[in-house]
């Protein structure tokens with residue numbers, strides 16, 4: 001018998017909506033192209049991860065000008081969240097309204113922060129987020145406090161927090177889905193970009209998927225690569241899902257389809273699916289694949305050759321003093337947060353010609369930051385398909401914000417006593433914060449999805465992953481994807497499977 005619902009992808013969107021549908025009585029199958037991450041020593045070996053690319057996919061994507069590249073996009077049970085930094089932060093209240101940036105206007109969401117707020121609280125509980133309220137000047141209203149205290153600063157980071165405060169800034173604890181004792185028990189390494197093979201990070205697999213699979217009506221099929229969707233003869237619904245498992249072509253015809261393959265792959269599945277207009281499915285608006293965003297971000301190393309940074313994990317602070325304005329009453333710049341502690345292997349993977357010894361010294365004396373600025377939607381910034389291949393045409397926007405944030409933070413770190421401040425932008429091979437390619441909105445002529453992520457064109461299709469985000473804001477996306485997945489699950493329960 002066909003399942004009632006098939007969810008495609010077990011990442012943040014797919015796993016979280018599965019957990020929201022648990023107990024509904026619906027028979028649900030999750031199709032995931034990857035396999036569970038094996039617990040091997042590579043998982044805590046920075047050389048294997050960063051220099052040897054042990055976990056990177058075998059596939060190549062290509063840029064619109066034809067240059068091929070191997071993307072940092074991960075296909076395992078739990079998706080990209082297996083590698084994430086576990087920063088589970090809410091968009092700021094202002095991100096839900098249109099906001100003027102240096103490079104143009106960031107569009108509004110189709111509903112307010114106030115309407116969405118309860119879903120943020122539920123997502124924070126599901127991902128067991130650790131944090132502290134009242135430290136960050138941009139913090140939006142929380143109806144519930146964090147259930148756990150923040151992950152503690154290590155000594156060099158406590159010092160960095162104090163130094164930033166002396167400049168009149170407001171460093172705040174990062175909200176994190178990390179059980180620090182469980183993480184460190186399995187190895188003394190950072191968690192950011194390291195795969196989670198235990199329970200140290202609350203990711204899509206260890207959080208919502210584990211909760212969903214308690215329901216015996218929900219099952220997970222791995223190694224199941226969805227190739228395309230097939231329309232019903234009247235074009236109004238998805239009739240079937242076509243996928244490949246162990247080289248064998250398979251087909252399923254559920255009542256509802258929830259596509260959660262990640263912003264890039266969900267767009268690719270829709271664009272590859274046959275449609276009468278030749279533009280792919282759910283695409284009468286011609287927006288599928290367009291408005292691709294991925295944050296403009298840089299790594300910034302604040303180095304003091306006289307002081308070692310002996311932190312193991314480091315990633316416990318953020319700074320939002322330049323989030324809503326450049327600090328002088330001008331337009332927004334972005335968010336600053338710590339990276340996981342960088343080591344010589346991680347630097348070597350980026351600066352191949354530099355001697356490893358020099359890189360080890362540099363890493364050992366640096367506090368490593370991540371500067372993140374909003375990328376604005378542009379229809380010409382887009383994901384396209386070429387047969388089975390993925391083509392990325394990323395038109396970056398709003399780079400003035402990144403330039404401004406880089407300048408002001410370099411000045412701040414120098415004022416804190418770090419004589420050397422180096423920065424380097426992240427490149428296109430790293431689509432970590434991919435979003436916007438199947439956006440939600442009120443108007444079917446400009447958005448493929450309605451505000452509950454349901455396709456305007458095919459009413460039994462939902463797209464629930466980073467693709468629905470109408471703007472990228474300048475904070476990490478996972479908590480917003482999870483909160484919306486819970487909201488959509490509630491909508492499906494009420495409209496399709498009322499219990």
Ligand SMILES: Cc1cc2nc3c(=O)[nH]c(=O)nc-3n(C[C@H](O)[C@H](O)[C@H](O)COP(=O)(O)OP(=O)(O)OC[C@H]3O[C@@H](n4cnc5c(N)ncnc54)[C@H](O)[C@@H]3O)c2cc1C
Nearest residue numbers: 009011012013033079080085086087226465466476477478
């Ligand atoms: C190194 C790194 C660090 C990050 N740090 C953070 C952070 O600290 N905080 C934060 O908020 N975000 C972070 N992110 C981003 C975060 O991981 C993503 O925003 C989030 O995982 C996106 O969820 P998703 O559901 O859209 O897609 P994913 O989580 O990527 O899930 C998509 C799933 O679909 C599967 N899939 C894809 N195609 C198919 C197909 N054709 N058939 C079947 N299955 C398919 C994939 O294997 C995957 O499991 C980070 C990402 C990376 C890579």
